[in-house]
Structures are given as C-alpha cells and as structure tokens.
Amino acid sequence: MTAQGRTESLRRRANEAFRPAAYDDLHLQAPEMLDDRIGRSRRTPMLVRSAVIALLALTVAPLAPQSVAADWADPSKVLRIAFPTDVSGFDPAGTQETYATVVEGRIFDALYQWDYLARPFKFVPSIATGMPEISADGRIWMIRIRQDIYFADDPAFGxxxxxxxxxxxxxxxxxxxxxxxxxxxxxxLEHKIVGLDAAVEKAKSSGRFDYDAEVQGLRAADRYTLRLELSQPDYTFLEILDNTALRAVAREVIEKYADASGRAMRNPVGTGPYRLKEWQAGHRIVLEPNPGYRDERFPPAPVNADSGVKAVADSMKGKRLPQIGRIDIAIIEETNPRLLMFNAGQLDMLDLPGDVAPKMIDDKGTLLPEYTAKGMRLERATELAVTFAYFNMEDPVVGGYSPEKVALRRAICSAYNLPDEIRVIRNDQALKATQPLPPDVEGHVPGYKGLSPYDPTTARALLDKFGYRDRDGDGFRELPDGKPLTIHQLSLVGAVYRQYDDLWLKSMREVGIRMDFQVMTFPEAFKAAHAGQLQLSSFGWNGDVADDFMRLFYGPYAGAGNISRFKNAEYDALYEKSHRTPDTRERNKLYEAMTKIVSAQAPWCTNVYRISNTVVAPQIRGYRKNVHYFLTPWEYLDIDTTARAARRQ
Incomplete structure (x- = not known):
C-alpha cells in the first residue's frame, strides 16, 4: 500500500475540518461552572503509537453504567501473552515506552483512533462525537465528547x-x-496552544503549576466540549489526538495516588475496556474488564473489505466488547523461553523476534508446516517504526556540529555492520532504514540513499582525515587533541542484546574505535536517555504519521521527544513550516529537506525498519493485524475455549 493511499482518508478529513465553523467563535459563552469535584484541570503524554476502543461505524445510544451482561467479558477466557521488557508504570503523562502505552491504551480512551478493520486506514472518532469543528482561520478547535463515558470505579471517587x-x-x-x-x-503540546507556554513559565517561577487558572487556548466550553485555541494553524495537529499521552485522567485519582513527581504510575484509572488488576514489577501485568465500560460492539466489515476482513467480522458479529475476561501478561526478556511457552500452549499469541524467526517461518516468510497443521496462522507487515542509534549531541566527544564531530558520527554509522544485523541477528526480518520515515508513512522518499552504507574503508578514511588517529600504536584511535577516544554504548538486559554488543564491538574494532557498554534495564535506559545521560544508544520508535518521527529532531523538544538533543535552525524552520502547510505534496517536500539535514549532520544512525511477524493460536478470534497498533487492541479479540482445550491436549 502506498503512503498516499494509507493516509488519504486522514488528509481528507483534516482538510475538510479546516473550514469555517458553523458558529461565531468570537462570541462563545464562558464555560459553565462544573461541580468542584471535577471542575479543575487535566494532563497526559507520548508516542511508539497506540490508540483505543470504539469505532465510528458503531452507533451507540448513551447509557449509564449497568450490570455486567451475560455475553460480556467471560472470566473463563484468559488471554496469555508476553512482553520482552518491563514497564515503568501506567501514567500517560509519565510514560513513553511502547509496552507501557500498549497497556495504557486499553485503560484510557482516545478522542480519535485508527479504525480497526478499514483498509485503506481511516482515522475516526473514538469518544469524540465527530471530527473537530475548526474555525475559518484554522486556530479554534471545538471537540465534542460523548455523554455515556464513565471512569472505572475507584475509592478516589468516594x-x-x-x-x-x-x-x-x-x-x-x-x-x-x-x-x-x-x-x-x-x-x-509545547508552543502549540495559546497561553500554555506562559502557564509553564509561571509554574517554573513559582514552583507550582496552577491547575485552576484558566488557559486561554485550553478550556472546557461546556461540560462535553473541549475548546482549543492554537497559536497558529497546524495541519498536523489532528494526527496526534490518538496519542496515549493525550487521554483524559481524573484529577481526584492523580491527587490521591501521585508520588513526589506528580505521577500516579501504579494506579491508572481510565474509561477504557480494561483496568489494572495486578502489576508485579518485572514479572507480571494483569488486566480485568472495566465493569462500567459502555456498550460497544465489534464493528461490521467495511463495504470494500477483503475476504479475510469479512471472515474476522463474521466471527465476531454483534459481540459486545470486550469478550475476554482477563489479560495475563508475563514479563519474559529472553526470546527462546517465549517461543517454548507458545509451543507448549502457555501463550496465545507470539510476536516473533527476528533471532528466532527461522524456528517458525521459512525464508519466504511463510509459517512452517508443523504450525499450519495445528491451525496456527501468521500475520506479517512492515512496522510503522524505525530503529536507530542516536548520539547525544551535547556530549563533548560525539556531540557538536564542527566538521570533525560530524565526521566522527558519520564514520561510526558507516563502520557499523548493518548488513550483518539484518542477516544474522534479525534473520532478514528487517529492511535497511535509509531515513527516519518508514516506507508506508507519508513523506517517506522512495529511493533515498540516506547516510553512507556500511563501508569501513570510507569510515577509516574519514577518521584519518579529521585527525582521529592511532598515535600510540595500541590499535585504537585517539581524539584529534591526542586524548583517548572511547565510545560508551548503552546495552539492555537480555541475551539478544549481547549479540548486538558483539556486532558493535567488532564493527568499531575494525576501524580502530574503542567501545564499552553500560548495561541497563529498559526503564532505566528510558529515564537516562531523557536525562541526557547516554552517549550512544540504540532504540526503536513507533509512529503513525510523519510528524511522529520528524518531531524527534526539533530543537525546542530537546530532552523530550528529541532525545538526541539535536538543534539545527534550518531544520527547526522547516519543521515549523510543515505544520503551517496544508498541501500534502508541499509538506512532503519539506520532510525531504528535513531528512537531508538529518543525514548530513548524523545525530542518528538509522538502522532498520522491522518486519513484524505475529503467530496467532487457533483459539483466537477477531484478530486482524493493523500496523497503527503496535499490538492488537485486546478488546477486539475473543477466545474459543473449545479450541483452546483441544490445543492443550
């Protein structure tokens, strides 16, 4: 599917939204006075990509929370899956790790989401009643929310x-x-909403954010209408409204459970289909249905659906969401134990890492016969994600913008044996990344060469030219001023990461660069990355649209999404212009120019676009891979308990 095809619906809706609103927004009434329990303020975070429940195609009459129906969330149906890493918690304002946001996506509702079944992909309302109503100048947005939405019960609500x-x-x-x-x-949200930056500066001065003070560009026009006033027209703003970070939380919950940092990481309370029942850090996460969840039904197949989508829709026709009564997530860092558990019937779905892919799929990307004979099925797609090694641009060794610093970064990227990563470690379950934007994201430049390919000869020549030479004959280069050169690379806990460490070590030795490793858990690494404490580190990033990726190099976001802390005035100007540009083709030209700056300055070594292989056990119903969801939203799934029993025999 082309990038233009996959975002056609979203662009059409966004452009349609920038029309004169059917009201004179200069004469809006002041927000009604809400009861003191809820008439205060709001929060939220992030990106990897996630979204939530409910589809535009559903027509649901407003309901108050009711008793649990007999056809809903069967407690005997337990979905067993595994995560390869633990999470830091479940507060949308405090998390950005992919697996944390996957769980949060089931607990908290989004205003908008990607339609689960529609192909080409469609961006649709979730708990919003429709697309935003936007003023003629593109700056005033009115978003109306449904009136049948309730938070899960919690002691915070008395x-x-x-x-x-x-x-x-x-x-x-x-x-x-x-x-x-x-x-x-x-x-x-920084620099986007009228009055919000000023509120932040006031909080920095006073030491306390005043949640009760009105912000001109962010307020409730009435009980069910969110009114936004943007600092300038932003033709990409709609695209972030499915972000896990932008989901609502209740002030009472945060004030009851927040820690010293203001985060409530262990007590998420949302309006989504599930709620957190148990979290044993490093071992297990358990979700149970939210008894107050509204009546949502599995969506019908789109008119243009293929036979596969129709079969999925038919198998789930009319079913109330969610059907599964418990989500049991084991934290298992090593890949082989996850594979063994799946083979033993102890996991229902397996996201197959490249290092064990040959044990289940052949070189054509087809599931091996011994698995198809058992009714297993494989769904496969190139992820909307990129992996990369980023340099801390504020680091005295690898950071900076002088020619010798740029040369060092480019040499390291060229020296890294990416072909071996793809062929040996990932077993060809990845494509070489030439740019930050993955192939199916609008703005990706087909045929773009990107940074220099793997070429240790060129890397050595670059290092020699800019004064990184071996002056003492020990086989390792020194800095141009003669001081020792050692690159400190992050490593994560887990056997597969030892393979990456070995490959990096070998690659750097071939060009005379000494490297050592700092080993951390993923939550530790995530925290250190945002604090600017890592020199060189490899991560992956999931997104949906171009801005999800291009904002990672925007200077004012240094330390937030921009963990490389890259700052370039020309890039920043192009990025800002992209938000003001309504024409898709013109915006894509801006993305291409931004991509060339990133390639030239090398704050990243772009590594791979991963191929996602998900093996699904025969008892799972409702599954359809949607690349806009890192993991399939569990509320759309069901379990055939008879088929599960047969699998275990």
Missing part, C-alpha cells in the same frame, strides 16, 4: 459514579507540560 467531562482533558493536557511532572511527552 463511592460515586464519575462521568468523563471535557474538563478532564484540560487537566490531563496541563499535566503534560507541568514542570514538576517532567513528562517525556511535553513536546506534543
């Missing part, structure tokens, strides 16, 4: 049902920029 209101989004979004919270997702 035994009362707690309805979701527009003020909850105001509070959640303010939390993202609260200096005390130090959200890694603050770049989603």
């Amino acid at each position: 035994g009362k049902k707690r309805e979701l209101v527009a003020a909850d989004f105001v509070y959640a979004w303010k939390r993202i920029v609260d200096p005390r919270v130090r959200s890694p997702n603050s770049d989603l």
